[in-house]
Amino acid sequence: MLLSCSGSSDTVACLDKELGLKETYRKAFLDKVGAMKNMRTEGMPFAEEYRLNSLIAEEYSSYSFDSTMTYLEMNHALSVKYKDDARLTETELLKVKEYIRAGYHVEASNLLATIRPTMIKPEQKRLWFSVRHSLAGEMMSYSGGLDLYWVKFAERNEMRDSLMRYIEPDSFEWYFLNREAALSAKDSVSVRRLTEEMLHRTDESSSDYAAACWFYAEGISPKDWKQKLEWLCKSAISDVRCAKRDYAALNDVARMLFQKGDINRAFRYVADHGLPDALAFNGKLRPWQISQFFPMVERAYEAKQAKQRHLILAGMAFVSLLLIVLAFLLAALLRHHKILRKTNERLKALNLRLEESDKVKEEYIALFLEKVSDNINKNRKNQNHFLKYLRRGDYKYLIDEIESKPPVEDDIRQFYKMFDEAFLNLYPDFVAQVNSLLAENERITLKDGDSLTPELRICALIRLGVTDSGKMASLLHYSANTVYNYRARIRNKATGPRDKFEDEVKHLSMLNAEDVG
Template identity: 30%
Template sequence: MAVLLASLSLHIYPSEIDSLLRELDMSIRNRPQYTLKRQEQIDALQRKLRLSHSDQERYDLYRELFGKYRSYRMDSALWVANQRVELAKRMKNPLYIRSAELNIAEVMIGVAMYKEGLEILDGIKSADLDASGVSYYYYQYHQVYTLMADYAFSDQMKEHYRGLAYQYKDSIISMRRPGSQGYLLMMSEKLLYEEKYDEAIEILKSCYKTHEEKGYSVAIPSIGLANAYAFMGNTELQKKYLAISAIADIQAATKEYISLWKLANLLFQEGDIKRAYTYIECSMQDATFCNARYRTQEISELLPVISRTYENKLKEEKTQMVALVILTSVLLIILLIALMFIFYQMKRLNVARKAVNTMNEELKHINSDLHTLNDKLQESNQVKEEYIGYVFNMCSLYINKQEEQRKMLARKIKTGQLDDLYKTVNSSSFVANELKEFFYTFDSVFLKLYPKFIEQFNTLLQEDERICPKEGELLTPELRVFALIRLGITDSGKIANFLHYSAQTVYNYRLKVRNKSLLSKDEFMEAVQQIG
């Protein structure tokens, strides 16, 4: 079973770690964006400071600003801490003064000025602090002794400082609320020191889950898990959690971190030189930007080794590239000769093929033109059939009306109704009625041929300028003008004669509607003639 689990881990972890490393690579490329976001947060706090009205408000804002600068820019964090001290003294608040002095001590420790940091800490009494201040006070002692142990010259001094740091772990745990994240994280550090790795991992996984659920940064529990797995010799899980921690640090624009350069060292040992170089370069740039001296010192020990190996690898790759280029050039020359021979052999075939293709294209165009012509002829025949029937019907009706008119006039003359006869002859209602009936019949026949004419015509116009016939109308005068254009009558004079309008009226209708169009003049006219 153990062998099976080990085999499965070999197959599962690499793909997961590769995915994490790709995400980390992307985060490093996007680093300027994350830095800009953090700087914008700092700028917003500074604007609030300029607009603040009370010392208490300014003190609280400086505390928040210190939180943004720590692990980002140590020199700025020191300036903020000094401002807090000055403000606290002006407020005559001893608790605030001690809290601000602890900020200064934190910065001193962060820039490897351990002596100055310890002097500040030694000058503060825990009795002068509140509970959170005492926890912070103990943590700074723990931090300085941990760092001094890391850089001690002898094993005896290293153990001495580690012992002091261990004592402060207990002090910190005693000041923190049991079950809180700060309590659990410090408890996991203590268990790691005591080599109780399984218990530490259980606590750290719980913290990781809580941080993930609440949207906190998972950088701290991840680096703890990475350390735990390093002690246990599980390189794959160490690499996984170092990558997770590094991603969280980069995306939070944290500049003082440990995960990325440790991951660089691990990848360097595994032979991933390019990534190791990218990560160590990024770590050095961020540590320099932050002015975190002890991180710069740690990275400086690795950077020359990785950089030299990376440069050697580049030289080796360059040599291989030159050899590959020479080989490729020779192969290309051979290939070029072969291609020239093939080209010569295929040249005549290509000429014949082009001639055939040209003929095929011409035939396609001819067929297309014939199809278009057939469609137009079919449409023209349909229009002719409809309108021939319409003309014959109109002529028959007109003859009947003329006969009825003749009979009515004869009756009036016979009966001596001369006044009525005069009124009838001089009345324009007959012509008006005839025109009305003529328009109605024309509209009916046209809409029978092109039932969607109005709908499609309106799609060419602006939405609020569309033309809708009134109740009882089939086509408006404007639509009637463009109906004739659709039938192929484009001359305004002919349209005016056909509809009994003046040429100016037809021109005005065409201009008015064209100004409402969504298209240019030529495009609009072409689109009208394509309706149906």
């Protein structure tokens, strides 16, 4: 129901909703009129056909001026055909009424001038004074000067007084005419009271309710614009539900919203509803009224749309620039991440080499200490043993014992065995990795268990960081020339560049994870 919407914002929202259902209401209206049209049959009695045409014309009166006039013209033709002067006069008066409603005041005046008072039957007096009253009021409202205004003002009041004699007291029209009289007398209290009575005597879904709401809004001060807007919205909602295409309220709502800055809604109300409906109705008054303010709304709407387009373009440019900046930042971040990843990889490799170096140092320090300790013990034992025989003066025994000692080569072999075992314990895959650098037919196979060949021992020293041939010769008890020959021989067996061979050997065989851990 209409009154379920309270407050200007609520009624505007309700109006938006009802406008969305406008075509549903119109379909129901056209179905109703279509059913009435289907009741017209060929050969039906004149009086019945006349009555039905009048009802259809009345239904069309706020929907289509052309359709209304079409059915009134049908009645005109029927009245002429059956020589019914009373119905002919009534039809002409109804045509005047529709001309007035649609804003064709000249046509209404011309047609009314052809109807003489003597042609009016007693039962037509009400309609006669009603159309004269309406025409005087319309011409007063749209007069071009004060002289005509006051002439029509007096004529309207005279016609109203005459019409009141034919109006049933306490009816909607009775309160409407009394409200008009109070308005002319500038009695605002009575105007409001009489308008409220009009509201109480109408159903919210009726055309009279739309008119009563509009008149109620008319009596509200412009300062109280929210309440005024609320009642205009109620009037417009009722117009929509009655499937009207000739209305004032929605256009007034659009005008108020435009003044309050709601340009989009004002433009939509007029461009999508008010103007198309007025043109479809084909009256003269509404298009003229709309033309007085719609150009301002249209210009403001276009200016706002242009501003929004500029804002959108500016926003798109900003977003595009932001995306470009983000792309550069992302590229820089990825580049930084790549550098960081490579740095981390190098750090991991360096840490592994440091751990490996520490492990090698630990192994060889332990081996060195063990060997030194053995040599100390052995020297101490020999010293005590030799002192014992020297004190006795038994030199011959000492000479014989020294000459019977094992040759130095046995110590060297023992050193090789110890070195080989320690190195292979640290680098169990070293031999296989060295072979991977050699030609297939030059690869080295260990024959004496875990003993390394001279070439492999030289490679082992290179792996441990000893690259000077003199140091190699001293450590391995080889001549410098022998070391040089072994190094040259192993380089010649390489599959890759010979000058890169020893560098590749330096990076072979990282420690086992278990050893490092």
